[in-house]
Amino acid sequence: xxxxxxxxxxxxxxxxxxxxxxxxxxxxxxxxxxxxxxxxxxxxxxxxxxxxxxxxxxxxxxxxxxxxxxxxxxxxxxxxxxxxxxxxxxxxxxxxxxxxxxxxxxxxxxxxxxxxxxxxxxxxx
Numbered sequence: 001x002x003x004x005x006x007x008x009x010x011x012x013x014x015x016x017x018x019x020x021x022x023x024x025x026x027x028x029x030x031x032x033x034x035x036x037x038x039x040x041x042x043x044x045x046x047x048x049x050x051x052x053x054x055x056x057x058x059x060x061x062x063x064x065x066x067x068x069x070x071x072x073x074x075x076x077x078x079x080x081x082x083x084x085x086x087x088x089x090x091x092x093x094x095x096x097x098x099x100x101x102x103x104x105x106x107x108x109x110x111x112x113x114x115x116x117x118x119x120x121x122x123x124x125x
Contacts, residue, residue: 002026002114004096009119012086016123020081022096022116029053030074031101035112036081038092038121045095047107049081057105064090086123093118 008020022034035050049070050059058070069082079096097112106112 004098004114004116006094006096006116006119009094009121011122011124014086014088014123014125016086017082017084018086018121020083020094020096020119020121022079022081024077024098024114028074028077029079029098029114030077033099033103033105034072034079035097035106036070036079037095037097037109038090039095039118040092043092045109047109048094050105050107051079052105053102059105059107083121086121088123088125091121091123093120 003025004022006022012018031053033053036048037045038048039045047061048064049068051070051072055072067085071080095118096116098114100113
C-alpha cells in the first residue's frame, strides 16, 4: 500500500522556521515529481511548491517564494519543505503529494496521484 506521511508541523511564532518532511512507503518516488499544498480553514487547497523527480527544477507559489525551500532525497524516499520567516497567513494544513513516474512537475491538485494526510502548521502573531 502506497503511503505518504508528513511530519514536522507544529506551532511557531511569526518569523520562526519549521521543516516539514514527507516520507513515502510502499513504492519508490525517486522518479516522481512531488509537491506541497496547503489548506487553511474555509479555503481551497492551494499549491505551495513542487520539485522535479531528480530535484533539478523547483517551483513556488509567489506567496512563499524566497522564504520556503523544497528539496528531495531520493535515497531516503523523502521530500522536505524548509519554511523560514513564517507569517500568520502561512497557517494551514500542509499536504505532500506525488505524481506517477517521469511526469512533468505539476502545480495543480489534479496533477497529483498520491496524497498524504496532512500536518498542521500554526503561526502565531
